[in-house]
Amino acid sequence: MAIKRAGIVGGGVIGAGWAARMVLNGIDVQVFDPDPEIARKLDTVIAHARRAYGKLFPGLALREGTVTIAATAEAAVAGVDFVQESLPEREDLKRRVLAAIDAVLPPHVVIGSSTSGLLPTSLQADMAHPERLVVGHPFNPVYLLPLVEICGGEKTGAAAKETAAAFYSAIGMHPLHVRKEIDGFIADRLLEALWREALWLVNDGVATTEEIDDAVRYGAGLRWSFMGTFLIYRLAGGEAGMRHFLAQFGPALKLPWTKLEAPELTDALVDAVAGQSDDQAKGVSIRELEALRDDCLVSVLAGLRSEDYGAGAVVKRHHQALMAATAPVSKAQAADGLLVLHEVTVPADWIDYNGHMTEYRYLQVFGDATDALLRHIGLDQAYLAAKGSYYTVETHIMHRGETKMGEGLHVATQILSVDAKRLHLFHRIVRSRDDFCVASAEQMLLHVEAASGRAGAAGAQVLDRLTTICAAHQGLPKPAGTGRAVGAPR
Numbered sequence: 001m002a003i004k005r006a007g008i009v010g011g012g013v014i015g016a017g018w019a020a021r022m023v024l025n026g027i028d029v030q031v032f033d034p035d036p037e038i039a040r041k042l043d044t045v046i047a048h049a050r051r052a053y054g055k056l057f058p059g060l061a062l063r064e065g066t067v068t069i070a071a072t073a074e075a076a077v078a079g080v081d082f083v084q085e086s087l088p089e090r091e092d093l094k095r096r097v098l099a100a101i102d103a104v105l106p107p108h109v110v111i112g113s114s115t116s117g118l119l120p121t122s123l124q125a126d127m128a129h130p131e132r133l134v135v136g137h138p139f140n141p142v143y144l145l146p147l148v149e150i151c152g153g154e155k156t157g158a159a160a161k162e163t164a165a166a167f168y169s170a171i172g173m174h175p176l177h178v179r180k181e182i183d184g185f186i187a188d189r190l191l192e193a194l195w196r197e198a199l200w201l202v203n204d205g206v207a208t209t210e211e212i213d214d215a216v217r218y219g220a221g222l223r224w225s226f227m228g229t230f231l232i233y234r235l236a237g238g239e240a241g242m243r244h245f246l247a248q249f250g251p252a253l254k255l256p257w258t259k260l261e262a263p264e265l266t267d268a269l270v271d272a273v274a275g276q277s278d279d280q281a282k283g284v285s286i287r288e289l290e291a292l293r294d295d296c297l298v299s300v301l302a303g304l305r306s307e308d309y310g311a312g313a314v315v316k317r318h319h320q321a322l323m324a325a326t327a328p329v330s331k332a333q334a335a336d337g338l339l340v341l342h343e344v345t346v347p348a349d350w351i352d353y354n355g356h357m358t359e360y361r362y363l364q365v366f367g368d369a370t371d372a373l374l375r376h377i378g379l380d381q382a383y384l385a386a387k388g389s390y391y392t393v394e395t396h397i398m399h400r401g402e403t404k405m406g407e408g409l410h411v412a413t414q415i416l417s418v419d420a421k422r423l424h425l426f427h428r429i430v431r432s433r434d435d436f437c438v439a440s441a442e443q444m445l446l447h448v449e450a451a452s453g454r455a456g457a458a459g460a461q462v463l464d465r466l467t468t469i470c471a472a473h474q475g476l477p478k479p480a481g482t483g484r485a486v487g488a489p490r
């Protein structure tokens with residue numbers, strides 16, 4: 001059954017992250033959290049997520065779901081297709097609330113628990129329908145990180161795990177099935193080992209919180225993000241691989257390199273960790289740090305997407321699904337009859353040392369506008385595989401004005417001519433606040449057949465749509481600069 005409406009019980013860091021991921025993927029959510037500030041906090045997190053998605057999936061007008069704040073947990077789950085519980089990590093509280101919502105939900109509705117390490121067998125103990133309870137353990141920020149660990153308890157049904165996995169996949173996640181029910185599941189066992197060692201290093205005065213973070217982020221943290229531990233250590237064994245790695249570094253496993261038992265959280269240790277963490281943040285607020293974290297994650301995910309590898313492969317698949325399900329931004333026809341299929345807000349990292357949008361981003365915006373046009377005329381995944389695609393063979397860009405950070409832009413597109421193989425376009429990037437054309441691009445595209453990789457006629461339906469738009473554009477004035485070459489003074 002397609003999940004269209006979800007109940008979220010507990011809307012803190014993780015519950016709000018779930019709400020944001022679901023809403024941006026078109027799911028209506030009903031949230032219960034007794035925090036009087038819940039509406040403001042949800043708005044803030046969803047705004048963060050919207051900003052990150054705008055960067056990760058530019059040019060898509062995502063159909064967002066709605067957010068309803070419910071007065072009780074029972075009201076939050078009324079009429080929903082799925083429930084995600086994100087209550088504080090206290091077994092007694094989770095058990096009590098899970099039993100209460102279980103009592104009012106129809107038996108087919110699956111409940112996912114965000115618990116970081118409590119056992120599902122314990123969480124389902126007081127439920128009349130324990131078979132529907134599955135752990136769906138996400139990672140912060142939930143709206144960007146694809147991993148979700150799925151773990152069932154002794155009474156969890158296979159169908160509940162399948163439903164949860166299908167739902168999480170549909171909202172762009174990577175479900176990892178934890179086959180044995182263990183404390184901390186897989187990821188938190190690993191994270192916890194590092195965390196305990198890090199606390200010891202502070203406790204023993206070996207390093208500050210900042211030095212420990214540097215030890216991760218300048219080194220191993222970078223390579224973990226795409227290959228994890230085992231593949232990376234395989235490479236550290238040279239051409240002989242893992243066997244040589246184990247032979248060479250095996251003896252170190254017997255050395256007293258790690259402690260693993262956590263240090264006692266004494267007042268002195270708490271003060272040291274919290275104080276050093278404050279110093280490390282240098283007065284930058286939590287929300288500002290979250291935005292920085294999100295920007296960095298978007299850069300990493302976008303990079304991995306272009307490699308189609310690891311988490312990037314999940315993002316690429318989801319991007320394709322979103323493109324297939326989402327029409328390009330469409331004001332359809334601008335007042336002057338042009339097509340407007342692409343809009344963007346200029347992000348901070350598009351600004352160069354001159355304080356304005358750097359030149360190659362103009363080509364990106366024109367390219368994204370061309371992609372939007374191609375989707376508009378029917379170039380979907382099926383067409384690309386069976387028939388072919390358009391390749392750009394020439395672009396002439398003219399810069400006419402500046403664009404600053406945060407400005408809204410839209411692209412107005414005119415089709416100048418079309419025949420079986422060629423498509424001749426003229427795009428204008430328009431600054432939305434004053435309708436000023438800051439740049440234009442004339443482009444020639446050639447249709448290339450999937451089978452032969454050579455230029456060939458476009459499919460009849462695609463040609464039909466292009467010809468119709470082109471006919472409507474024939475009455476428009478020829479854009480200034482069409483056919484222009486670079487003007488060099490003699």
Ligand SMILES: NC(=O)C1=CN([C@@H]2O[C@H](COP(=O)(O)OP(=O)(O)OC[C@H]3O[C@@H](n4cnc5c(N)ncnc54)[C@H](O)[C@@H]3O)[C@@H](O)[C@H]2O)C=CC1
Binds near residue numbers: 010089138
């Ligand atoms: N923070 C993290 O990094 C991660 C946390 N988790 C798990 O997610 C769950 C939630 O953790 P956080 O969001 O970090 O905690 P949090 O403290 O940020 O949020 C918990 C929320 O639950 C609300 N709450 C308290 N009693 C409630 C009740 N009776 N009904 C509904 N809401 C109630 C609180 O007002 C608060 O907003 C925990 O099980 C935790 O282990 C999972 C992955 C990562």
Ligand SMILES: C[N+](C)(C)CC(=O)CC(=O)[O-]
Binds near residue numbers: 116138139140
């Ligand atoms: C600290 N934590 C155990 C709650 C962390 C997690 O469960 C996952 C994460 O996002 O790091």
